[in-house]
Amino acid sequence: MKAPEARGTRAVWSPAAKEMVGGSLGPSRLWFTLSQGIISEVYSPRVDIPGIKDLGFIVADDRGFWIELKGGKNVQIETAGEGIPAVTLRHTHDRFLFTARVVASPAREVLLVEYHLVSDDPLRVYPLLSSRLGGQAFGNTAQVLEWHGRRFLTASQGPFSLSLGGMGSGGEELFSRLSCGETEESDGWQDFSRHGRMAWTWDSAGPGQVALMGEGGPAGTLALAFGSSPEAASTLALSALADGFEPQWDEQVELWKTWQEGLRLPPRLTALQRKVYRTSAMVLKVHEDKTFPGALTASLSIPWGEASDSRGGYHLVWSRDLSESAGAAIAMGDRVLGRRILSYLLATQQEDGHWLQNQWLGGKPYWQGLQLDEAAFPVLLAAWLAREGSFDLQGIRPMIVRALTFIIREGPVTGQDRWEEDPGINLFTLAVAISALVDGSALLDAEEREAALWVADTWNASLERWCWSGETHLARRIGVSGYYLRAVPAAILEDLAAKGLPLLIKNRCHDPGLPACDQISTDFFQLVRFGLRSPEDPFIRESRKAVDRLLRAETPSGTAWYRYNGDGYGEHEDGAPFDGTGRGRPWPLLAGERGHVAVVAGESARGYLRDMANMASPLGLIPEQVWDAPPLPERGLYPGGPTGSAMPLVWAHAEFIKLANSEWKKKPVDRPETTWIRYGGVRPEVGWRLWRHRHRIRTLEEGRELRFLWSRRAMVHWGVDGWKDPKNTESRPLGMGFWGTALPVRELSRGQAIVFTFYWIDEERWEGEDYRVEIVGEEEN
Structure with a gap:
C-alpha cells in the first residue's frame, strides 16, 4: 500500500557543523558526514552529489517509550586514530547504551553501520533514512524491494538509487518490519509521534520527499548502498553484508593508518x-x-x-x-x-x-x-x-x-x-x-x-x-x-574621490x-x-x-x-x-x-x-x-x-x-x-604611467613616460598643448597578443598637456575620439 502524500513541506538539509567526514582510500565512490550524533549527508557516486539528508535512529519499546538519537549532550564520538575516518558513536541514556561504528566500505559504494543496544529493557532500534538522491529532495520514490530472498528499503530519482539493508548478528535478516513514507506526513518520525510505536508499514511512497524506516533488533549491521537501480544498490548492500563488518572496518583503518604514516x-x-x-x-x-x-x-x-x-x-x-x-x-x-x-x-x-x-x-x-x-x-x-x-x-x-x-x-x-x-x-x-x-x-x-x-x-x-x-x-x-x-x-x-562613494x-x-x-x-x-x-x-x-x-x-x-x-x-x-x-x-x-x-x-x-x-x-x-x-x-x-x-x-x-x-x-x-x-616587499618606483582604454588616466607626473597598452596594433597620433607639431608613434609587440608603446614626454612641465588619438593599423581606421593627459607635480597626483 502506498503512503499518504505530504503537501507543502519544505526540504532542508542537515546542520553544516559536522562532527566528522569520511570516505574510502579504496575504489569506493562514497563519502559520509556526521552531525548531531548521527549520520548526515552521504555523497555518491560523486563528492558533489548528496544522496541522503540523514540516517538516524529511534530507540523504543512496546509500551509507548521512544526517543530519537539526534543531538543532545549524551553522545561521544571518537575515531579509530588521528585522521582516520572510521568512527564510533556512543549515545548514553538512563535506560540504554547505544553504540554504532560507521565506516565506508573500501571497495563498494556502501556505508556500513554496526550497532549494539545494551539495556535491561526489551528495546528495539528503528533506523530512519531521509532520501535526497541526486541532491534533490522532491521527485524521489521509495519502495520495499524483495531481492534474493531479503527485503530492502529502496529509493530512486532519475539515474540514482539507494538501498538500505541489514543483517543480524547471526546472519539473519535484520528488519522485521519496513515502511516507506513522505516527510512530515507518513514518515517514521510522524508514526512514532502520533502512535508512540511503529504502526505503519507502507510499501511505497512518492514521488516526493520520501523517508524510510525499518524495525531492527538490539544489534546488527546496516548497509546503505548506492547504485544505478534499486536492484543494483541492493546487490551492493547484500555483498557488503556478506563480507562482514569487521574485515571492512579493519581494512579501511589499515589503509588510512598507512597513508597517515606516509x-x-x-x-x-x-x-x-x-x-x-x-x-x-x-x-x-x-x-x-x-x-x-x-x-x-x-x-x-x-x-x-x-x-x-x-x-x-x-x-x-x-x-x-x-x-x-x-x-x-x-x-x-x-x-x-x-x-x-x-x-x-x-x-x-x-x-x-x-x-x-x-x-x-x-x-x-x-x-x-x-x-x-x-x-x-x-x-x-x-x-x-x-x-x-x-x-x-x-x-x-x-x-x-x-x-x-x-x-x-x-x-x-x-x-x-x-x-x-x-x-x-x-x-x-x-x-x-x-x-x-x-x-x-x-x-x-x-x-x-x-x-x-x-x-x-x-x-x-x-x-x-x-x-x-x-x-x-x-x-x-x-x-x-x-x-x-x-x-x-x-x-x-x-x-x-570614488573612495567616498557608498x-x-x-x-x-x-x-x-x-x-x-x-x-x-x-x-x-x-x-x-x-x-x-x-x-x-x-x-x-x-x-x-x-x-x-x-x-x-x-x-x-x-x-x-x-x-x-x-x-x-x-x-x-x-x-x-x-x-x-x-x-x-x-x-x-x-x-x-x-x-x-x-x-x-x-x-x-x-x-x-x-x-x-x-x-x-x-x-x-x-x-x-x-x-x-x-x-x-x-x-x-x-x-x-x-x-x-x-x-x-x-x-x-x-x-x-x-x-x-x-x-x-x-x-x-x-x-x-x-x-x-x-x-622584495618594496613598492616599485616606476618611471611611467600606463594608459589603457580600461584605465584612462588624466594626469601624468613630471619626469615620467606615458605608456600605452592595447590588444591590437595601433599608432598614437599625438601633440603637446593642443595639436602643435603632431607626431605619430607606432606600437610594438609586448607578448601574449598585446601591443604597446611609450611617448617621450619626460621633459614636459607642469601645466602642459598631451593630446592624442589612435589609428588602428590592421583595421585601417581612426579611433574617432581625442584624449588629454595633463602634466602635474608629484604632490598633485
Whole structure:
C-alpha cells in the first residue's frame, strides 16, 4: 500500500557543523558526514552529489517509550586514530547504551553501520533514512524491494538509487518490519509521534520527499548502498553484508593508518596541533572526487543546512579553494595531488582564460560571478609546481597565456572580491593577480613577458593611490593615520574621490551605506605574504593596527578576525540561522593568514597555530566561523565554538597545513618566488604611467613616460598643448597578443598637456575620439 502524500513541506538539509567526514582510500565512490550524533549527508557516486539528508535512529519499546538519537549532550564520538575516518558513536541514556561504528566500505559504494543496544529493557532500534538522491529532495520514490530472498528499503530519482539493508548478528535478516513514507506526513518520525510505536508499514511512497524506516533488533549491521537501480544498490548492500563488518572496518583503518604514516609533518607541533594537522590532511583527501581526480569541493556541507534548501551548498568547486588545497598538498609533500589538481584546472579553464566562480565537478557553472583572483591562483599553482619540476611546462603554457591575458584585459577591477561580493579594486585580489603576472610570465619566453610586467609593476605601484584611506573619521576614532580599504569602486581609476562613494555591504539586515573609505578588511595581509609590501611598511603597520582594533576578536578558544566591518554573513543576533542577512562572525582561517604575516616579519606563528587548533572541533575539524557572543545552548552556539556555517572548511584546513610548514621553514611556503625576488616587499618606483582604454588616466607626473597598452596594433597620433607639431608613434609587440608603446614626454612641465588619438593599423581606421593627459607635480597626483 502506498503512503499518504505530504503537501507543502519544505526540504532542508542537515546542520553544516559536522562532527566528522569520511570516505574510502579504496575504489569506493562514497563519502559520509556526521552531525548531531548521527549520520548526515552521504555523497555518491560523486563528492558533489548528496544522496541522503540523514540516517538516524529511534530507540523504543512496546509500551509507548521512544526517543530519537539526534543531538543532545549524551553522545561521544571518537575515531579509530588521528585522521582516520572510521568512527564510533556512543549515545548514553538512563535506560540504554547505544553504540554504532560507521565506516565506508573500501571497495563498494556502501556505508556500513554496526550497532549494539545494551539495556535491561526489551528495546528495539528503528533506523530512519531521509532520501535526497541526486541532491534533490522532491521527485524521489521509495519502495520495499524483495531481492534474493531479503527485503530492502529502496529509493530512486532519475539515474540514482539507494538501498538500505541489514543483517543480524547471526546472519539473519535484520528488519522485521519496513515502511516507506513522505516527510512530515507518513514518515517514521510522524508514526512514532502520533502512535508512540511503529504502526505503519507502507510499501511505497512518492514521488516526493520520501523517508524510510525499518524495525531492527538490539544489534546488527546496516548497509546503505548506492547504485544505478534499486536492484543494483541492493546487490551492493547484500555483498557488503556478506563480507562482514569487521574485515571492512579493519581494512579501511589499515589503509588510512598507512597513508597517515606516509605524511610529512613539521617538527615541534604540539599533540593537539599534530591531531589537527593529520585531520586536516585527511579532510583534503576525503574531499577529492574519484570520477574527476584533482577536483576537491569546498566542504561536504550546506551552510546552515537545517534552514537551507540550497542545491549547491559548499559541495562545489571553487578554483581559489582548490588552488589553496593544492598548495597544502605540496607543502606536506603530496606533489601528485598538486599535479592532479592542476590537470583538473587545465581541463576546466574557460576559453577566454578565466575559471567559473564555482562549478559542479563536471564543469557546469553554478553561480555566474567573475573573480580575478580565481583566474590568477591556478597560474601560481603552475609556477609552484614548475619550481618543483613536477610537470612538462610545454603543456601548461597555453593555460598560463590565456589566464594572464584575461587578467590583463579585465584588471585591475574584479567583478567580485574573494568573498563573492563587491566589484571594484580589492587588495587580496590584486596581490594574487600581480603575483600571477610576474610568476606566470617567468614561465613564458622572454619576448612574451613585457606586457605582463608593465601591468604588474603599474598595479603594484598604484595600490596606495587606489586603496589607501588617508585620514578619515573612522581613522581618527580608532587612532590610526589611515588604513588599506576593503574595496574601492572602479571609478577610482579616473577619480580618487570614488573612495567616498557608498560600497554595498551584502548580507545585512539593513545596509549601513558606509562609503568605501570607512570599510576595512584583512585582505591586505596578502601583500605581505606574497612579497609586495614589507611588514615594516608604514601603510602595513597602520593597517595592522586598524584591523586589530576593529576586526580582532578574542574568544575562549583563541584569537580570530572578522572579514570586514559590517559583515553580515553569519547568524542573526539571536542565533537564528543566516537567511540572506545576518552578522558576520570571526574566521579561524584569518588567524592563519595573520600568522603568515608574522612569519614574514620574522616572528613566531606558533600562537596562531595554537589558536587555530583550539578553535577546531574535538576531532580536529576547523569551522568556517566561530561564535563570538554569549552562549545560546538551545541553538548549540558557544563562545569560541563553531557556528552553523561550514565545518570543515577545506580552505581553513589547507591554511593550517601551510602555516605549520611556513613556521617550520621560516617563510611562507606558498610565496611566489619570482614575485618575491622582483619586489622584495618594496613598492616599485616606476618611471611611467600606463594608459589603457580600461584605465584612462588624466594626469601624468613630471619626469615620467606615458605608456600605452592595447590588444591590437595601433599608432598614437599625438601633440603637446593642443595639436602643435603632431607626431605619430607606432606600437610594438609586448607578448601574449598585446601591443604597446611609450611617448617621450619626460621633459614636459607642469601645466602642459598631451593630446592624442589612435589609428588602428590592421583595421585601417581612426579611433574617432581625442584624449588629454595633463602634466602635474608629484604632490598633485
